[in-house]
Amino acid sequence: MPRAWWRQLLSRFDPTPIPDPLWRRALVSCPLARRLDDERQHALRGLSAAFLARKRFHPLAGAVLDERIRLLIAMQACLPALEQGVRCLRGWRELLVYPGEFKVRRSHHDEHSGVVSEAEDVLIGEAWERGPLILSLADVQLDLEQPWDGYNVVVHEMAHKFDMLDGPPDGVPPLPDGINRRDWIVAFQRAYDHLSNDVARGRETLIDPYAAESADEFFAVVSEMHWSQPGLMQRAEPSVAALLTAYYGPSPAPT
Template sequence: MPGHWWQSLRARLEPAPVADPLWRRALLACPLARRLDPERQQQLRRLAALFLARKRFHALAGAVLDDYWRLLIAMQACLPALQQGAASLRGWREVLIYPGEFKVRRSHHDDRTGVVTEGDEVLAGEAWEHGPLVLSLADVQLDLEQPWDGYNVVVHEMAHKLDMLDGPPDGVPPLVEIPRRRWIQQFQQAYDRLVSMPADSHDSPIDHYATESASEYFAVVSELHYSQPTLLRQAEPTIAELLEAFYGRSPAEGCEPPGFCRSR
């Protein structure tokens, strides 16, 4: 008789499929997944089952999680990984869920003066290299209710996770068919264009938060790929092309309304 270790290994390699009633319910609540073609929906269903088998969810600070919400989070987390496959989910295990925005303590070292200051930062999501994926459940719910507004916290943090598969985040995830030099050149040029704009400019749909770093730029435009691809294509056609090659065609094509994104 196979031992417990074998059953555990098999469950990780071949997880039980998501039950039909639960899948149908979650699909109705997730417009991004609902707009995938049937073949990609089935790929997402299998990948979400694998995600649920490999990742450990922890509800913190009074957050309430059930199988339905775990699946909704897994579905959105697996959308950016759909074209990259199961291997892109490697390197971390924990998903931490807060009921709403959460505070983190940051230390800042001023290179000029040598002074270190500390302060709290309020976040809706965070991704650590080799560490947990941290999410606000309220923001996950808002993204499901407003899928075409330019934001998706799960997609944003999963873009960071993909970026960190080959080391510290630098805005360049592992690339297979896309020339790395072209990616770096085009993203650097687009990043520089956004940096040159005033912070209060309305000339681009790309949130100015993307100027924080190359990694944040990649995560922010990944959100636009999944929620407002038409606006992204108008603002940065080459970036839109590269993201479509990396992620596949956006399920938001033809859905997003005109106008820019909601404010962060």
């Protein structure tokens, strides 16, 4: 039977159901969803319908979004919400989709010199606190074609969104009652420090070195690994892997 939160979703919010032919077509293209058991597939279908009803997609710079690709984005965005439910989707509404990489101009203030400099970053995804989620369509499609390579831009950015539910991102999202906050902080900080030390020393790492950029990027990167390479995540940091399973539920990826 569906979990209690799923019944609450149906009673509080009644999105338009996803038609069977569209759902079957999307499952063929999304191995992560296709490998879920029947109960979790059913939950994902309902969450995806709620996502499509609540979020507004904005194709930019010539990106083309048909109903199938919108659903595939929604499915990947809702995979990380399977355990926590629809409440994880709150706090934002807009989803911007570029055809490929996009540029973002940023200002940097040097605290020591007081100099403010500007630079352009080239990104494939970004999540703003209380603002939009931004994606590269080319990378979304690549993740669907190569689901077990350790990367998933939609999952990465959704992890940031979950992290921001209780304020600025810090690598600690709101946790369910079954996960001790102190245990999470200790395990993630230890793993982050270990990775940062290895990266600083030029050592090869099982976790993408980008995760050493900050605690919130570490959480987003290991979230990708949980869904696409859980075996490697288990080898790299068993305590973090166990917490990710408790938070997200078991990964359907081959181990």
